[in-house]
Amino acid sequence: MSDLDRDHDDSEHLPAEYVLGLLDAPSRQAAERRLLSDPRFAAEVDFWQQRLIPLAEDIATADPPSEVWPRVASFIAGRRRRAGQSSGVAARTLTSRREAAGLWHNIALWRGLAFGAILVALASFGWAYLTSLRPSPPLVARLAPAGGAASFVVTADADRATALVVPAALADGGRRELELWVIPPDGTPRSLGMVEAARPVAVPLPHALMPQLGASALAISVEPAGGSPTGRPTGPIIAQGKFTNL
Amino acid sequence: MKAESKTSDALAEHLQQVAANNPAAFAALYKATAGKLFGICLRILHDRTEAEDVLQDIFCTVWLKASTFDPAKAHALTWLMVIARNKAIDRLRARQSAQRSERSGVPAELPDPTPSAAALVEVSDERRRLDDCLRELDQSQSAAIRAAFLDGLTYEVLAQAEGVPLGTVKSRIRRGLMRLKACLER
16 A cells, blocks of 8 residues: 555656656656556646746757758658559559659758758659659759859659759859750750749650650750740850769 | 747648648748757757757658647647657667666756746747746756756756755655646646
């Protein structure tokens, strides 16, 4: 009887002690297990969590490392792709790819990422987005100014005949009109449309050019508003590169 | 306070969208809260690499568990901070177990128990109530409670830091908790 009383005296404080973090590792684990089986205990823990968490308002925010977001995004894309595959419903996969695109197109998050981190994300998240259910890998081109670091990454999705043009964080943020050109082996540039330095843009790929895409080069030029009036680049080329397999 | 509840409402919206598998809402949630949650991890773990790992774990958990968030029961930021703090302390305990000693968790000195002046400028209602109740406790009680919460210190570490027996710290804090609870429930 007295043992029971003593246990009760100590254990009435367990919820608060757990929340405060006062418990050593084994006691903490025991408390966590008890959360699952003891609703009254869980309710007490909840009370203390809610009441004490305002203390955390004092804690200073800190910029998280830029690698964290691509890894989290890649984790989600992986789960969504697996969910889509296991459900076996093509329509749902299409929806999840569109939604994954929403994540991908949220430049506010990509801005400020080191370019290496973007490539990491591309390799994991972008790949998952572009290649789910497809046997052929996407083509990737890194576009860079002469002798400079890459400023754009272009991935080509052959099945959807679309290319995604992603600026690196270091891309010129000025409000210039930028036009993307594909240069197939015959050497004649063909416009793929306008792209932006501040945001990923998806451009359609002409079906006629698809067979030679892997042997084609890409270039981005500065043009007047609305694009080149001549059908050929008229302004300076600010970045160029060739497709390779990822 | 109206401004704060607007922010909480926006976050709760995002969280509910996340529960509906909306990646854009999740991205917005990350942008709005990752800094705060990373700060919490850093405060408890004092190690950037570990804090980074835990932050990643936190947001993956948020994605997976967003459907368990009930806006009627908690503010979104509260929910997130609780997850963050729990994961950070879990990691801290795991690290301490691995090092086979909880002595490594002793901070150079206990953190200042009084809130910083900057913090006093814009505090929530809940924080004000908590501070009022903490002020009713003995200085040593409220200091120990704050230290435990902010830095994830165990009874043992606190006892060492203050140079008092374990039993003394335990009964001091427990008495403080009882008074705190009575005050909060008023």
